[in-house]
Structure formats: structure tokens, C-alpha cells
Amino acid sequence: MNINLKKVSIIGDETKAYKFIEELMGKNPVFVCTIASTKTAMVPGITVAGASPEIVKYTPPADAELIYYGECKCISGIPATPDGKPTPAIITLSALRLANIPLFIVDAGCEVKPHIPYISIGIPSPGDNIKNGKALDRDVVEKAMNYAEIIGKNFAKIADYLVLGESIPAGTTTALGVLMSLGIDARGKVSSSMPDNPHEIKNKVVEEGMKVAGIKIGSLKDDPIGAISTLGDPMMVSVVGMTLGAAQKIPVILAGGTQMAAIVALISRIRSDILRNVAIGTTKYIVEDKTSNIGWLINQSASIPIFGADPGLSESKKEGLKAYAYGFVREGVGAGGATLAAMLKSNGKITTDMIRDEIEKNYEKIVESRLKSYIHKYLHND
């Protein structure tokens, strides 16, 4: 194996994991990023996927624009946390470009539409706030999942494997909701983009939602569509559907953190046999996160490999990027899966160091040059 596996943390059966990864070496993936919104993101303190609550709705389209163009169109600058940590889309952008990986965006009901071409799967609007015990109409979920399955099937005819990322603020809360309703007590185990994981807020939202919906832990264990409709979000519809469509034929890497535990739980209750062709591709920062537990979460549904790729930010010269290694942001927009796919596609020729260099180059171009021009402008206006 050419790829330096020291740079990829593995959870689960290592032999199975190596076998999964070996079969993808040098092959051609397609990266599909699903962008979506849930009104759950409006709950105060639940997410920092945006510099302020009012602009969280711009984060998914801005992320999608960033990975396509290397810059955002619907906002100036790029999505960031309130204290300025940049979106993980900057990792995704860097990995996809280095490895020349084709990219498609699925819109699964964004409040703000991106300035890019996208695949529509017929979800007309964002998911509702799950604290009210309702996320999506059941018939919308069923129809859109069928559409996503068609997309997955068609990509499976040309791609060697799929890498499925996502951008949906508050997605770990809806993941918690779905996991709970399916019977997996995920409280205290889903991750966050903050070092101080606001588990209490997430738990409270989900508990309220369950109360309103009149359900208990496990009430929907035999009704995955019901779980999404009640406490889930539209991103799940897309990623579950595409996986169902593709993984019958080709491997699928679910590129995300603990949110993907909800995806795996849902699939295990719809068509569990296809999970043999599914793995999790996330960042080292998620795998090593002490405030969440992806291994435990996934294991409640299936024994599949979990890969934690290292984009090398612990050694970054840039403070905003180095913060990833200290519990900020950690993952999102398929950053970890894109990093893994870049390494795999290049047969290990693309290394952690190369990815970090590319990320820093993009950070300088996109973030720092803007800061400089602001400062310049400010000084001249002064």
C-alpha cells in the first residue's frame, strides 16, 4: 500500500478497513456535496456555522460556491465561526483541486440558493425546527429519497466510488434527534464545531421535539422515514437516498462526522445489506474528539470502517487553521472524506503535508488577502 496509513486513523476492524481502502487506491471517485437548511439552526447557541445567527442560512450555499469557485458568491468573504475560524470547505476545496476530483452539488432545500449549478431532488424548502416535533412532510421525504436514489444509481455507472459530503448548520442536533427516535441514545456523543460542545442545548431541543411528537427513545426504530420526517433534516434524505442507489454497485464513503451515524442508522433500517459497501471518511479531529464518540455511535448500527484523515492543520502556521486541531470546527462539507479521497486517488502521492500547503495557500488567497485589502482600505479612509 502506497498511502501512509499513519496519517489515517482507523476505528473498527483494521483488516476490513485496509481491504476497503485498498480497493479504492488509484480509482476515480465523484464527490457529491449535499447542501440544505433546517430551521433548527435558529435555536440560540446551537451552531457556530456562521459568523452570526442571521447569516447561518448563507453557510450551505456559500460552502458550495467556495468548493466550486475557490470563492463565495452569495456572501463576501467565506463562512466562518463568530471568532473567525474558517469553514472546513477550505479543506474540501484544497483536497478536491489537488486530486482533480469531479464535484456535484445536491440542493436538498437550501433557504438561500447557491450561485452554481446544482442537482435538485425536489425538496421545496428547509426542514422545520425539530423542537416542534416535525421536520419534513413524509411524502416529500419519500419522493426526494427516490430522486436521490436515481442520482446515486446513475453516478454508480460512471464513478468508481462516491464520496458524499454535506453542509447543514445544526446537523448534529437533527442527527441526535434521528438517532434517539431510532433507539440509539446519542446524548453527549454527537460532535460540535465548538470546543465546548453545547450538548445541553441539543438534548433539550430533541427532548422537546420528542415530547411534541409524542415519541420516546426508539419509538420510530422500525420507521426510518418517520424518524427523518419527525426529527431529521433534508440533508439526510439526499445522502441516504444516494447511498441506497449507489452502494449496491460501488463503494460509498460517507464524508462527515457524527451526523453520518444518523445516516448509517437510517440505512441499517432500510436496506442493511448495502452497508457492506459503505465506510465513514472523516477527519482525525472527529476521530480524536473527546466531546463526542463517533465509533460508539456508528457501532450501534453496523460494523463499518471509520477513517479519520489528517489534513495536517495541527502543524499549520495559520492560527485560524491550527484551531481545527484544538477542537474548533473539526469537520464539515466532506472535508475529511475529500482529504482521504485525494490521498487514495493519487495512490498516496498527495500527502498530509501537500494538503496542508494547499489549504494554507488557499487560506492566504481567500482569507488573508481580503483582510489585507480591508486594512488597506481602512487606513486610506482614515
Place this chain on the structure above:
Amino acid sequence: MNINLKKVSIIGDETKAYKFIEELMGKNPVFVCTIASTKTAMVPGITVAGASPEIVKYTPPADAELIYYGECKCISGIPATPDGKPTPAIITLSALRLANIPLFIVDAGCEVKPHIPYISIGIPSPGDNIKNGKALDRDVVEKAMNYAEIIGKNFAKIADYLVLGESIPAGTTTALGVLMSLGIDARGKVSSSMPDNPHEIKNKVVEEGMKVAGIKIGSLKDDPIGAISTLGDPMMVSVVGMTLGAAQKIPVILAGGTQMAAIVALISRIRSDILRNVAIGTTKYIVEDKTSNIGWLINQSASIPIFGADPGLSESKKEGLKAYAYGFVREGVGAGGATLAAMLKSNGKITTDMIRDEIEKNYEKIVESRLKSYIHKYLHND
């Protein structure tokens, strides 16, 4: 060469054509069908792409549904001419399924949206009636063409070649408009889905449009975007854009009849060098049509191969299908290009006879079984 070239008519330099086709043998294409509407289709007598003028707007989405599902969702039955000749989408469906060719739909501003997943390129509404001298806003054309180019670029990373089909009623009239404004006098040379090609109506619409827009033949010869905005349609934006994005890297087969002459003319004025990687894939019925002249039309812009594939309908047992060989319908929804691609992908193992058998099987399942059930119902209600 395994493919039986007797079944593929060729116009243009045969050596060049054989070379083009040889490189695609056994390779994996992606078929992308653009669906769109133009209000030009409301001009009485201009199109029979629909059983009556009121339902012409359902034809593009219904065609797209048919090739995805083998049945339509937005209408009962399938699109047909007023006298019952079925949509060419039945050929496309048969060819794509036989050869297991992946399929994607681009919505370039359909009046009615299809019940399928589709790629949006940001065209918000149908093209205007060109008799009023205006088809689309220039900035919409520019933005959407850029989106389509991104889509083409990304498909070019995974597909060996692209086959680009279309469904837009009245598309030969807008093609005439664009050709005229670019300086190609196409009057009497564009094809029709009727044996009695209504050239007079098409010419009149285009002449009126040119008058209102204040242009003459060739006025827009150096302004292809202006030609689309003034006398074109939104399908052109998509197909030109995808070709620009893909043909730098992989071959592109423009799957259509004389409408594709407008596409070639536009590309020759935007980035003519990429036409070395472009060919026309249409049906034998277009190549042999005495009421139009695809060879002459294409040759005004470029010397590229024109392939006329034979879906074998002249020997069909079904009158509705046999009509194709007698000047009805002839082409559409990429039928000819899909037929060619099925033959190429299978290294010639899929023959004209097999395609006709598959078309007849689908015709029985989709068209005749419906008729039978209607008759049955009618008798029992009587």
C-alpha cells in the same frame, strides 16, 4: 471495427468520421438531456411535439420522465403528435437501457418541472416567443452558460465522452433564428416533426423577430450570446455551455437534428478550436430528410462528422413507429445520439435489430397496454 457502419450513415469526411467513432468504441459515455421551453411553441402550427397546443409545455418534462422511469409522471400516457406518433424519447429510453448508459437531466427553464431529479443551471423561466425579437436576458444567458460549462467540466472528469440530447418544442424555429442572425441563411433547411415541414410559419416568425429586434441576416455574426438572447432558446445555453466545458478534454456528441447546427454555429463563434472534439449524432431519418439539409447547415460553420444512426423503425411491425421512416417525428430527445452511443458502448454488440426490438417492447408496454386498458375500461363502462 466491430460496429456495422452500414447502419450508420455518415456525412462529411469519412476518414475523420471513422477515426472519431473508433476512439469511442467500448468507452463509457454519459448521456445528458437538456429540457426547456420557449413560448415560440405557442405559435399555431409551428410544432406537433404534443397532442394539442395546450399540452406542448408538458412534452419536455414528460420526455425526461419517460427516459428515466419508462413512463411519464406529469401526464398520463406519453408525449405524441396529434395523430398519435409517439415521442422519440421511446428510442432514447430503449437505447440507454440496452447499453446501461448513465443519464442526467438538465432543466434549462421548463414551464412545467419534471417529476425527477434534475440539474438546475439557473434559468428561471422559459424562453420568450422570438417573434417579439427577444428570447432571454443577456445576463441570464451568460450566467447559465457558465453554470453549464462547470457541469460539462465535471462530467469530463469521469465520462469518456458526452452525448448531449434535448427536448424543446419549436426548437427548430429558434435554431433558424439563431442561424439567420449569425449569417447562415437556413430558411427551408431546418427539419420538422411533420412530413410537411411548415417552413413558411418558421420563416415568418423569425423574420418578424428580426424586424422587431432591428437586425438582418448576419447582424449578430460576432455576438453569439446576443444571437441566443435575441432569437434563440434556453436549451442552447445549456448545450453550448456543457460542450464548451467538456470538449476541451473529451469528445462530445451533439445528439440532435438540425437544431444542433445552431449549437455548432454558436460554438464556432465562441471557441471554434474545440469543435475538433465534437460530432453530430442523429438519426438516419434526419440525414435522409429531403425537407431539410443538416449537412449543408453544419458545413456553414465547421467540418465535423455527422452520424445518422438507424434505430430500424422502417422495418417495425408497429405503425406508430414505422411512421418515423416516413417523415414523422424523425428525431428528438437525443434519440439518434443515444442509438449511436448504445452501438459504440457495446462495441457493436447492440445492433439496429436489437434496438428496434427493445423499442417495440417498450412501445407495447407503454403505449399499447394503455390503449388496451382504456378499451377494456370503455367496454365495461358501456
